[in-house]
Amino acid sequence: MKNSSTAKVPIGRLADRIRLARRNAKLSQTALAQRVGVTPSAVAQWEHPDGTKPGVDRLQAIATATGAAFEWLATGGGDQRRRRGGGDATPAVVVESFAQDLAEELLLDRFRALPKRARDLLSSLLVELTSARR
Incomplete structure (x- = not known):
């Protein structure tokens, strides 16, 4: 059953x-x-x-x-x-919350491998780049 x-x-x-x-x-x-x-x-x-x-x-x-x-x-x-x-x-x-394709998965994998300071800098850069598009 x-x-x-x-x-x-x-x-x-x-x-x-x-x-x-x-x-x-x-x-x-x-x-x-x-x-x-x-x-x-x-x-x-x-x-x-x-x-x-x-x-x-x-x-x-x-x-x-x-x-x-x-x-x-x-x-x-x-x-x-x-x-x-x-x-x-x-x-x-x-x-x-999960990578939607192989490119996002690769970015996430490489991002996690970075030291904290580099992750913080990259995050700031991404915020600036996406803010500029709006």
């Missing part, structure tokens, strides 16, 4: 809930790791029954990336998926 996305599924271990949330979101361990800002091995550890457990901040990021309800992910209680239009109306992913 398949579970609906809002069914209350009793899953006792956090590792199992993380794995189920990731699979329901059709994400690989690597994709979830990228969205949460960790290494794929961290996700593998979280999903292993004897592995490490993510902190609250990481659990929130996992819930956001997978569309799972934070309460269910953290405790196993409540609905598995976030309710649309309810109290938890935050989207699982804000598409505008």
Whole structure:
């Protein structure tokens, strides 16, 4: 019997809930790791029954990336998926927050590799360039 996305599924271990949330979101361990800002091995550890457990901040990021309800992910209680239009109306992913094409992805990757001072200077330059167009 398949579970609906809002069914209350009793899953006792956090590792199992993380794995189920990731699979329901059709994400690989690597994709979830990228969205949460960790290494794929961290996700593998979280999903292993004897592995490490993510902190609250990481659990929130996992819930956001997978569309799972934070309460269910953290405790196993409540609905598995976030309710649309309810109290938890935050989207699982804000598409505008991610690179839209390969050029943006390359820029973001190179930007993150810069030292803070260089990032600040480049950010100021971009603000000036985009302000001049208006």
